[in-house]
Amino acid sequence: MTKKEERDAKLPPKSNFSExxxxxxRSAEIVDVRYPVKGMSVWYPFGxxxxxxxxxxxxxxxxxxxxxxxFPLLIPETxxxxxxxxxxxxxxxxxxxxxxxxxxxxxxxxxRPTSETAIYPMLKLWIRSHADLPLRIYQIVNTFRYExxxxxxxxxxxxxxxxxxxxxxxxxxxxxxxxxxxxxxxYIEFYRRLAIPCLVSKRxxxxxxxxxxxxxxxxxxxxDGRTLQVGTAHxxxxxxxxxxxxxxxDEHGEQRYVNQTCYGxxxxxxxxxxxxxxxxxxxxxxWRVAPVQVVIVPIIFGxxxxxxxxxxSIASTLAGRNIRVRLDDGDERPGAKFYKWEMRGVPVxxxxxxxxxxxxxxxxxxxxxxxxxxxxxxxxxxxxxxEAEELQTVLYNRAKEFMDSKIKLVxxxxxxxxxxxxxxxxxxxxxxxxxxxxxxxxxxANLLGEPRGDELPPxxxxxxxxxxxxxxxxxxxx
Ligand SMILES: Nc1ncnc2c1ncn2[C@@H]1O[C@H](COS(=O)(=O)NC(=O)[C@@H](N)CS)[C@@H](O)[C@H]1O
Numbered sequence: 244m245t246k247k248e249e250r251d252a253k254l255p256p257k258s259n260f261s262e263x264x265x266x267x268x269r270s271a272e273i274v275d276v277r278y279p280v281k282g283m284s285v286w287y288p289f290g291x292x293x294x295x296x297x298x299x300x301x302x303x304x305x306x307x308x309x310x311x312x313x314f315p316l317l318i319p320e321t322x323x324x325x326x327x328x329x330x331x332x333x334x335x336x337x338x339x340x341x342x343x344x345x346x347x348x349x350x351x352x353x354x355r356p357t358s359e360t361a362i363y364p365m366l367k368l369w370i371r372s373h374a375d376l377p378l379r380i381y382q383i384v385n386t387f388r389y390e391x392x393x394x395x396x397x398x399x400x401x402x403x404x405x406x407x408x409x410x411x412x413x414x415x416x417x418x419x420x421x422x423x424x425x426x427x428x429x430y431i432e433f434y435r436r437l438a439i440p441c442l443v444s445k446r447x448x449x450x451x452x453x454x455x456x457x458x459x460x461x462x463x464x465x466x467d468g469r470t471l472q473v474g475t476a477h478x479x480x481x482x483x484x485x486x487x488x489x490x491x492x493d494e495h496g497e498q499r500y501v502n503q504t505c506y507g508x509x510x511x512x513x514x515x516x517x518x519x520x521x522x523x524x525x526x527x528x529x530w531r532v533a534p535v536q537v538v539i540v541p542i543i544f545g546x547x548x549x550x551x552x553x554x555x556s557i558a559s560t561l562a563g564r565n566i567r568v569r570l571d572d573g574d575e576r577p578g579a580k581f582y583k584w585e586m587r588g589v590p591v592x593x594x595x596x597x598x599x600x601x602x603x604x605x606x607x608x609x610x611x612x613x614x615x616x617x618x619x620x621x622x623x624x625x626x627x628x629x630e631a632e633e634l635q636t637v638l639y640n641r642a643k644e645f646m647d648s649k650i651k652l653v654x655x656x657x658x659x660x661x662x663x664x665x666x667x668x669x670x671x672x673x674x675x676x677x678x679x680x681x682x683x684x685x686x687x688a689n690l691l692g693e694p695r696g697d698e699l700p701p702x703x704x705x706x707x708x709x710x711x712x713x714x715x716x717x718x719x720x721x
Contacts, residue, residue, distance in 0.1 A: 253270065254267060257522055264514075268290075268397070271525055271587050272287035273397075273513070273517070274286055274287060274396050281401060282402065284400075293513065294405055294513055296532040298383060300437070300531065301508065301512075304429045305381055309381050312381070314355075314358050314361045314365070314384075315361060318353040318355055319350050322361070326359070326482070326487075328453045328454040329359060329360065333453060336389045336390065338354040339351045339353055355384070355387065357507065358386070359410070359505065366410075366489045366501075370489055371492065372491055372492045373491050376413055376501065379409065379410075380409070380411075382408060383406070385402055386406040387402055387403070388403065389401060395721065397517075399721065405513075406508075406509050407507060409507070411503060411504045412484075412502070413502045413504075414499070419503060423459060423476045423477070426476040427443060427459050427506075431461070433474075433508070434474075434512070436529075437515070437516050438642055439463060439515055439516065440643045441463055441473065442470070443461055443696070444715070445457060445458070445460075445695060446459070446691070446692045450690070455477035456480040457478050458475055458476070460472050460475045460691070460692065461474040462691055464645070465721065466518055468719070469720060473508065473515050474507065474508040474512075475507060476505075479505060480503070481500040484500035489503075516529075520641075525585055525587065526588025527611070527638065528589070528610070529634070530590045533590050534587075535587060535589045537568040537589070538568070538570075538589045538591075539568065539571065539595065540577050540581065540584075540593070541596075542596030542597075543596075550595060550597065550600065551572055553595055554570050555570060558570040571584070581608075585610065590609065590610050591610070591630060591634075592608045592610075593606070593607050599616075603618065605623065609633075609634050613633075613634075649666035650667045650669060652699070655705065656686060660686050663686060668716070668717045669699075669714055669716055669717075670682060671704055671713070672713050673711040682717060691715065691717065692715055692716065693714070
């Protein structure tokens with residue numbers, strides 16, 4: 244593209260994050276937000292391919308010891324309205340089906356906002372004895388939440404199209420608690436494979452999942468310093484088991500309530516992938532999930548055919564090794580092609596011109612800007628796979644550096660207030676509810692909760708002054 248065309252191209256700089264994000268969803272053909280229902284958008288094929296590769300990772304991590312299944316979308320009011328805490332948490336968000344055709348339904352049906360009240364009446368039928376435990380199932384479905392806060396594509400939706408919800412049942416509370424830890428480790432690994440580092444914290448009691456004993460959450464720090472909750476795992480204890488009478492016969496013939504967990508992610512993982520790695524030229528996609536992993540751009544000088552021939556043979560060699568390769572032999576100028584495929588985050592571009600052919604090499608350009616000349620022979624594919632691994636390391640390290648730079652341990656409310664304007668404050672906190680609410684009010688940010696796994700030396704709670712090793716992340720949230 245000419246410099247002028249590039250200037251006219253609509254992608255704003257990433258520093259203008261909200262505009263950059265929304266324009267990139269369109270220009271990289273991820274989702275189309277023009278669907279005429281608020282909070283619902285359409286997957287473009289390119290975006291849907293990205294989603295499929297990303298969700299393949301979470302499926303691989305769960306299929307080790309979970310079974311995938313699918314429950315109905317519609318939940319009878321009688322079941323939905325059983326668990327008081329859960330109702331309180333969701334009754335303002337649930338969509339209802341009230342008619343079949345012209346007939347009013349005698350029992351109205353909820354569109355699942357999440358599926359505890361669809362699944363657990365069935366678990367009562369499925370679970371009889373300790374031999375049926377542990378039970379670990381998950382489904383990847385659409386769920387519906389009548390979000391009244393500002394909706395945002397992939398981030399805050401009314402139809403969550405890619406809701407992966409796992410539900411497990413165990414003989415004891417301890418086993419369920421262990422399952423929550425396993426779930427969090429699986430999520431950390433899932434995001435690591437996307438080259439995304441996360442904060443992990445235990446949500447405060449007033450922000451746990453309705454009906455849970457406690458919730459652990461993963462948060463990503465977005466480019467504007469706000470955090471995005473990208474996954475949660477909840478220990479449900481026997482709360483739902485008592486409501487839905489899910490019992491099992493233990494070894495001594497006693498009837499006992501099961502202890503449960505549930506944990507979920509949504510297409511927010513795609514939002515995080517776009518936001519964390521993207522740059523001023525568009526998407527930057529890790530090799531594993533890129534719909535197009537290698538694009539070959541012929542650089543035509545003089546005769547066209549011989550160059551195209553070589554490009555075709557390299558494309559088929561790569562495809563033969565299951566690499567997702569695209570030969571862009573269209574008649575745009577190379578610069579326009581570079582721009583188009585960089586926008587789509589293609590990890591590796593191969594440029595082949597007459598000089599490369601003469602020298603028996605290809606030029607590769609990684610999406611992080613590194614250029615290399617590689618031999619055009621049987622070593623080429625393995626050399627490219629090494630580049631892909633190097634890119635993965637570069638992306639993770641860059642994201643980790645950014646995240647760490649955005650977190651600051653503060654020692655005063657003023658310092659916390661200024662830190663949350665552009666990042667995450669780590670705040671000494673005694674852990675009490677009243678001090679927690681006071682922190683949220685006085686800092687003007689959300690209390691994300693107790694960081695997991697890295698204790699602080701004793702410090703003074705910023706509200707009551709009591710000495711404590713407790714602390715919490717504070718941040719503005721999406
Ligand atoms: N409106 C929404 N749009 C997009 N993603 C959402 C929305 N609401 C929640 N999520 C994502 O879905 C994850 C799980 O939702 S949740 O309410 O925390 N937990 C549950 O529903 C539990 N049943 C575990 S599946 C959240 O961590 C968040 O990442």
